[in-house]
Amino acid sequence: MKEFQAYPIKKDGRDITFRFRDEEDANKFQSTFNLFNQTLIEIQVRDDREISAKQRRFIYAMFNDISKWSGDAPEFVKQWFKLSYEYWQELDAFSLRDVEKSVAAGLITFMLDFVADHNVPLSFMPLDALEPEEIAHWEYRALMEGFDVIDGSRPVEMAHGEHAVGMGRDRNKISNVDNTVFSLSHTHHMELHKIGLNAFKSKYHVNGVHVTDEIIQQLESRGRRFGATPSSWNEVK
Numbered sequence: 001m002k003e004f005q006a007y008p009i010k011k012d013g014r015d016i017t018f019r020f021r022d023e024e025d026a027n028k029f030q031s032t033f034n035l036f037n038q039t040l041i042e043i044q045v046r047d048d049r050e051i052s053a054k055q056r057r058f059i060y061a062m063f064n065d066i067s068k069w070s071g072d073a074p075e076f077v078k079q080w081f082k083l084s085y086e087y088w089q090e091l092d093a094f095s096l097r098d099v100e101k102s103v104a105a106g107l108i109t110f111m112l113d114f115v116a117d118h119n120v121p122l123s124f125m126p127l128d129a130l131e132p133e134e135i136a137h138w139e140y141r142a143l144m145e146g147f148d149v150i151d152g153s154r155p156v157e158m159a160h161g162e163h164a165v166g167m168g169r170d171r172n173k174i175s176n177v178d179n180t181v182f183s184l185s186h187t188h189h190m191e192l193h194k195i196g197l198n199a200f201k202s203k204y205h206v207n208g209v210h211v212t213d214e215i216i217q218q219l220e221s222r223g224r225r226f227g228a229t230p231s232s233w234n235e236v237k
Contacts, residue, residue, distance in 0.1 A: 004029045051104040056096060058129035059104065062111050062122070069120045085110050109137050116141040125151055127204055135205060142183040143209050144218060149183050150204055158182070159189045161197055161208045176216065180208035 004025060006018035020026040033041075063081070067074040085107050086093060094103060108130070115122065126138055127150060142149035148156050161180030184192065192200045201207060209215065 002032050004032075049101040051096065051099050051101055052131070054129060055101070055104045055108060055131065058126075059096060059108060059111070061124055061129065062108075062115065065122050066111075066115070066120055069118075081107070081111055081114075105131060105134055108134055112138055112141065116145045116147070119145075119147075122152055127206065132205070136207065139182070139206060139209050143181065143215075144222070146222075146224070147183065148185040148188060149206060150188055151185070153185050155185070156183050157186055157189045159184045159192050176211045177213060179211045181211055182206065182208050 004020065006020045006025075006029075008016050009019045010017040020029065060078075063074050063078045066072075066081075067077045070077065072080075082094070082096075085091070088110070089103075089106065091103065094100075096104070099107075112126070112134070114120070127135060130138060139149050142152075142156075143158075146156055147154050159182040160176075161182065182189075182192070195203070
């Protein structure tokens, strides 16, 4: 597949006009288009935003925490994760000084999955460092792996969001599909009830995990059941 760079300059209804960098590029594109007799062009929008300072601090903090956990030098950990992510995503070598913001977000998710899979202790609260688009993935992993979404502690309880159990609603009989749940320690679970759902979500920048039939099946395959008492959630499978 041939790649060309062009920029949108005019929109008229559903028609958009693109301008190439120079006439030579435009001619090359037209020649390629004619050569392959194409009728459809795939357009990709490049993310030219650079990594944020917040993302960079978080990545290096995880390098240090994984280094302490594994016993490997921080520079070794850095190079291992960079090379692994570049290979997995088929990326050219990049620098954490000016990598694209979307690539940095992908690396963070890649490292968070490692942290969750191996129960690596973190020296900071992840939610304080994550960008909004990265928080949802961390909430999901916390629910799947059975650790507190706020501080990573164990054991945990399942906290309901908009449709809380109790107050006449039997947790063993209700359906949790389309409910919102949080993986929380007992302390944070009680805090949610004390200050209320909206205040809790605003304080910790969480939204909860929207429950689907698939999520219920994934949890039950790990030995945790939605209708069970909170104590069963203390068992991390």
